[in-house]
Amino acid sequence: MKSFVKVLVTAIPLVLLVACASGDKAAKKGAAMPESNAATDTSRDVRSGIGISDDRGFSGNALDDPNGMLAKRVVYFDFDSSVVRDEFTAVIEAHAAYMAGHPAAKVTLEGHGDERGTREYNMALGERRAKAVRQFLMLQGASSGQLDVVSYGEERPVALGHEEDSWRLNRRVEIVYTSR
């Protein structure tokens, strides 16, 4: 029995790989065997533990799903604006829902700007952007104690060019989980 479990443990990732590669149908089919056996050695929710009941066929915490909405952790902004664009509503709602369901989760919202304009004004603008996201998260169910804000202004660009293609990537708020 012991050796069977061992084999099974190594088999699960393989099953998952197959599941990921071949889509939902295969995932559900392959799930039958490990599900019943794994249940014998753990009291955890096996379905979520190995994640094969998940439509995306991924295990573990929803934050780790590279295809999920929660994998999107950057909100971009227009020039000199802290208005959250409609296209990011779903992303922020997903994070708010996760945080509402995981009260221990904590997030730092890092506000940034592009290089144009003055450094201290951009520092203030970065904070205003981060606070706009914070406000949105709270309206959707996250609590203020879960949310921390810090602005880096234009000091930490992710794109180093000096034209709009870089600037649009730098005008952002990064949602950084410090606790999940």
Place this chain on the structure above:
Amino acid sequence: MLKKFMRMSWLVATGLLLVAGRAHAVLDIEITQGVESALPIAVSPFGWDEPASPPLDFAAIINSDLRRSGIFSPLPEKDFLARPRDAAQVNFLDWKILGAANLVIGKISRQGGGYAVQFQLFDVFKGVQLTGYSVHSNEQDLRRTAHQISDIIFETITGVPGAFATRIAYVTATTSGGTTQYSLLVADADGDSPRPVLNSRQPILSPSWSPDGSTLAYVSFESGRPAIYTQEIASGKRDRIAAFGGLNGAPAWSPNGKELALVLSKDGNPDIYVMTLGTGQLRRITDSFAIDTEPAWTPDGRSIIFTSDRGGKPQIYRVSSRGGSAERLTYEGTYNARPGVSPDGKLVAMVHAQGGNYRVAILELATKTLRVLTKGRLDESPSFAPNGSMVIYATEDRNRGVLAAVSVDGRVHQRLSEQRGEAREPAWSPFRQ
């Protein structure tokens, strides 16, 4: 010893090192545009009676200072017909032929443990001495003495005090191997002898000089969050004076040196406060729903000029340093920010956006006229020289941050090129006291 070592390792561990000592010049000055009517002046090589070379080439430093002011055009030494070192050796005809309006002669000699430096300034056409001094200097102060001689020459001829013996503070960011090193440096106004006073792996910004030139206030992210520090330049002694929740930014020393204007967002959004140094007591100056930032004091200490987007876009406003309602000063353009006030209080330099370009502009307060002085794409951080003649600012050259200066009338442009990394956030020191 162990205690000392532990303190050292703490500094290293936080990615922070206070640095002392001299480094080689890394700023080179290049004059990109001068004045056609610059005054021709001849500076004869300073005399030195010993066989070894003199401790400093005074004429070269004075020539460089005068040239970069844009107001003088020093004549090349190779054309000189004579190299006088005493008044008795001066034949004014030699200098009239060259077209020199003024002549400077001088000599250096050993005196005590240091040097005696003498110089005289002549009006060539009138054939008279305008001024002359003999000063004592030490090995480490010779360069400053040369700049002081330039200051005297400049003031005697133009009527405006020279600012050559002053300093600049600025920030550099050098990225290598994926990490960025930030440094706060203090250099002579000609870019010579830059010395880092703070190195950090986290951003440093907004250096501001105390009015006596002894101390800098700045923002450092060394703790991961912005905090305002003051640091004595000579001793390196530093204090963290503001680390409230949210923003701690844009420190600006009051003209009497007793207060610091700063930006805090601890009570919601960014507002301007004034902190009494020593007690740490805070006075709130602005209270708007908008961004209020980048405070600058008027020289009389009565007003604070700042950036606010309370009207929708960033514009320049003025408020009493006791608080109260603010008056809008700029109406031209959709982006005016980061004001710097001239030493006479009559002009405000700022960053002004024009057709997608960010340039240094000057607002004349009496007439409310705005003049754009620079031609860059991303010019920022204008700071007046203490004599009000030039504005130093940060600009971009081939995608690299460099420092540049422009005369207040916009006619003289200089570039100070940093050889490594990005240079930014220049702040011109007050006159030395």
